[in-house]
Ligand SMILES: Nc1ncnc2c1ncn2[C@@H]1O[C@H](COP(=O)(O)OP(=O)(O)O)[C@@H](O)[C@H]1O
């Protein structure tokens with residue numbers, strides 16, 4: 001009982017910082033998500049239908065991004081760009097790093113979706129006199145889009161969790177709020193319990209929303 | 223900014239890579255074993271046990287690994303245990319990985335058609351031998367690609383222990399960059415080391431994915 | 439001038455020669471039924487007519503227009519531009535064994551898609567046309583359903599309506615009833631029979647021999663990538679000349695005697 005009262009008292013004192021940290025976390029996510037989705041949209045056609053050099057370059061980019069830690073990608077941007085005379089904010093560095101890695105993962109998801117549509121759908125579309133581009137736009141992409149809703153949702157949830165890495169370069173997001181509050185409040189576990197719960201609520205809510213959307217869309221076409 | 227900064231510091235970085243490898247091996251073995259047990263148990267216990275495991279999986283998977291590590295890092299001293307930092311974050315990583323493994327194993331087992339189990343039972347097979355002869359072999363084929371991908375993620379996220387001060391490859395890289403300011407060379411070089419560790423696993427995962435697609 | 443003119447059509451997959459010089463004509467309004475064992479090259483031939491496959495030799499003309507390739511005066515074979523070929527494909531409707539409806543679109547949208555996206559017809563007209571065709575195949579009441587909700591026979595009738603919506607000069611049918619439960623075959627054949635009566639030029643690949651005899655003006659029997667026999671149904675079915683055709687008919691005799 002004492003413990004609980006104590007915990008709530010600490011959380012009450014932590015509340016204002018939690019709110020501002022949460023706002024930063026959400027901002028990082030909201031900035032990175034469209035960038036990642038668009039970046040993947042750019043990568044996918046280059047990877048799938050670009051000439052052999054473009055294919056190789058985008059392939060190398062995607063594999064490099066998928067097989068190296070996000071933390072290092074963020075460090076590379078944050079500590080590397082100043083050498084080129086560029087000084088983006090910590091926030092920007094974090095957003096760019098996250099978007100660059102997740103664009104690579106999303107591009108693989110997009111490609112998988114497009115390749116999963118059977119050749120017969122292409123045949124049916126082209127037999128009607130559709131050009132390749134018309135068939136892609138009207139027949140293949142809409143179906144692929146429906147099919148990858150779930151995987152995209154999962155990837156975005158991972159992205160939201162990955163925003164916590166921006167704390168490593170000093171962005172005062174939810175995770176960083178925890179670290180800086182330790183000295184002020186002279187407690188540790190209580191702080192990170194609160195932070196863990198907030199992340200859990202955030203990813204849980206996002207997951208629930210994405211599942212509802214997916215079910216709504218998919219139940220139509222069975 | 224000559225590439226010799228990387229070459230000069232390579233021995234030091236490779237020492238870090240060795241620690242990263244050790245950490246990865248421990249986390250992968252322990253995390254996968256723990257997750258395997260939890261996943262199998264989840265499919266063979268009662269309602270309450272299932273709910274507990276579901277909660278375990280849901281909670282851990284919904285929280286960033288960094289936060290789980292910080293919780294682990296502060297939990298030991300708060301509970302009155304003094305352990306080295308690498309033990310605390312190592313345990314946190316193992317538990318985190320186990321939740322993902324448990325979910326993969328559980329859903330792979332549940333995806334084996336119930337008709338198969340009914341058929342085996344009608345042959346008079348016992349519960350344990352049904353699991354061993356019928357369910358697990360089929361579930362294994364389904365689970366291997368996601369397990370490999372999960373292991374890939376686990377290796378990459380061992381780098382996050384550097385954030386709480388555990389010395390390994392990424393920590394070593396930061397030290398060298400602070401000393402030399404050669405951020406491009408060092409970080410790209412270190413990323414290349416991670417790539418060399420991770421890429422074969424990535425290829426393996428893709429091979430198994432393709433094989434699974436053919437079986438279906 | 440024949441509606442379809444096929445001359446010495448040759449097609450290989452790497453080493454494997456699948457079509458070994460096929461030649462025949464189909465007159466306007468004629469219904470040609472193609473019979474042949476599985477693997478004899480029937481699908482490949484239809485797919486060449488619609489340019490879903492490249493072919494290496496010979497030529498195909500639809501209503502006088504060369505499909506896929508043109509031959510220059512020097513005798514050199516050149517592939518036509520993609521846009522030209524797409525234009526030519528519009529004149530050839532095709533119905534597939536596996537229906538291949540677009541699952542993300544309703545029945546009505548499936549039928550409207552060609553007029554709308556290929557021909558660029560106004561939406562109102564396209565919808566009127568699509569509803570007419572759905573009525574013709576007896577599925578107007580399913581217009582707003584998604585294909586997954588339909589039976590195989592219904593899906594295949596939508597497939598026919600979708601092909602007709604392009605107002606093609608020629609219709610190709612590739613074993614369109616082979617994937618159907620037996621009790622659903624009749625409803626699809628009925629639609630095809632009606633089309634034949636209306637004077638549509640058709641090439642029908644099928645194993646339904648009694649249907650071939652009833653509806654076909656001519657039967658072609660293919661084996662191993664070549665035409666073995668051809669002629670009017672009554673003659674050719676009653677007096678098969680080659681052993682291969684006799685064997686083939688014996689195998690499908692069950693169907694044949696059914697009528
Ligand atoms: N994409 C392909 N690649 C290689 N061989 C093929 C391909 N499609 C068909 N074939 C071969 O071509 C031959 C004719 O096939 P097909 O035209 O489908 O015959 P049918 O429709 O009469 O059953 C078969 O031997 C088949 O194996």
Ligand SMILES: [Mg+2]
Nearest residue numbers: 480481482613
């Ligand atoms: Mg065929």
